[in-house]
Amino acid sequence: MPFVRRYSDLNTNLDGLYQDIKKELQQDKDLTVSNETEGVINDVPFKAITAVRASLPRAITGTLREVTVTIAGHPDEWLLEMHTGTWFGNMILPGAGGFLVAGPFGAAATVGGTVVLAAEYGRKLKNKIKELVKKHSGKAYSESKIETFVS
Amino acid sequence: MPFVRRYKDMNTNLEALYKDIVSELQNEKELNIGKELKGDVNGVPFMSVTANRTSVPKLITGTLREATVTITGERNDYLIEMHTGEWFSNLAMPYFGATILAGPLAGLAAVGTTGLMAANYGRKLKNRIKELVKKHSKEKYTEEKVETFT
Numbered sequence: 001m002p003f004v005r006r007y008s009d010l011n012t013n014l015d016g017l018y019q020d021i022k023k024e025l026q027q028d029k030d031l032t033v034s035n036e037t038e039g040v041i042n043d044v045p046f047k048a049i050t051a052v053r054a055s056l057p058r059a060i061t062g063t064l065r066e067v068t069v070t071i072a073g074h075p076d077e078w079l080l081e082m083h084t085g086t087w088f089g090n091m092i093l094p095g096a097g098g099f100l101v102a103g104p105f106g107a108a109a110t111v112g113g114t115v116v117l118a119a120e121y122g123r124k125l126k127n128k129i130k131e132l133v134k135k136h137s138g139k140a141y142s143e144s145k146i147e148t149f150v151s
Numbered sequence: 152m153p154f155v156r157r158y159k160d161m162n163t164n165l166e167a168l169y170k171d172i173v174s175e176l177q178n179e180k181e182l183n184i185g186k187e188l189k190g191d192v193n194g195v196p197f198m199s200v201t202a203n204r205t206s207v208p209k210l211i212t213g214t215l216r217e218a219t220v221t222i223t224g225e226r227n228d229y230l231i232e233m234h235t236g237e238w239f240s241n242l243a244m245p246y247f248g249a250t251i252l253a254g255p256l257a258g259l260a261a262v263g264t265t266g267l268m269a270a271n272y273g274r275k276l277k278n279r280i281k282e283l284v285k286k287h288s289k290e291k292y293t294e295e296k297v298e299t300f301t
Binding site for chain 1: 153155183186188195197199201203204206207208209210211216223230234236239
């Protein structure tokens with residue numbers, strides 16, 4: 001489920017923000033940065049980074065598969081999109097239901113508590129990004145400068 | 152939006168199916184294979200490939216960002232998941248509405264049709280996977296052997 005925020009009037013250092021987000025992704029031992037895209041589209045600066053799961057998951061359903069963070073815009077008007085992908089996210093059911101739908105792999109995520117779940121990771125990264133936006137902005141952060149779009 | 156299908160009683164050569172899907176992704180010039188994962192998860196064979204867009208897109212909204220195909224299970228009972236990710240999909244709307252929301256960024260998709268759009272690519276890949284499943288299955292493909300979860 002993508003999460004998009006529009007930030008206005010924050011005078012944000014978007015390069016600094018991007019580098020810190022990249023570090024955040026690199027610090028996660030379960031992820032490896034697989035792609036970075038940087039450029040300008042119709043005069044709008046654009047940067048995107050994708051990190052994918054580096055190793056086989058211990059469980060499948062609901063486990064974090066990849067994360068992409070994209071920043072597009074200018075210091076006083078920009079968008080941030082965070083996407084966290086999960087395997088078989090539309091088959092997430094309580095344990096027994098998982099078995100009915102997909103055999104042992106459907107229920108696997110319910111077996112252990114040690115897997116990196118996409119939803120949990122997404123929440124953590126969203127909070128971290130909020131901190132980083134504050135750190136790299138030259139103006140005070142306030143809710144009125146932010147608009148959130150979820151589908 | 153992920154697309155998941157469960158296939159039963161097809162006696163499918165999953166290794167060969169996977170290899171052909173990887174070739175299919177490699178044939179798309181805008182994509183580059185970023186990661187492959189193969190092994191067993193709780194005793195269930197598992198193969199997954201992710202391809203990322205290699206270049207700066209000409210458009211943002213709705214353009215294909217990455218594609219992941221995962222196969223898990225045994226030859227007579229397996230799941231295929233196809234995920235195609237796109238940028239700013241929840242800002243996709245008619246051009247003027249999009250510009251109100253996000254300035255020039257969001258409206259770009261409406262300007263030209265030369266971008267590799269995730270929805271189009273997803274449809275094409277889904278059809279191609281169906282052909283490949285038939286190609287690599289010894290049993291006849293019938294609708295009752297296939298269940299779709301969206």
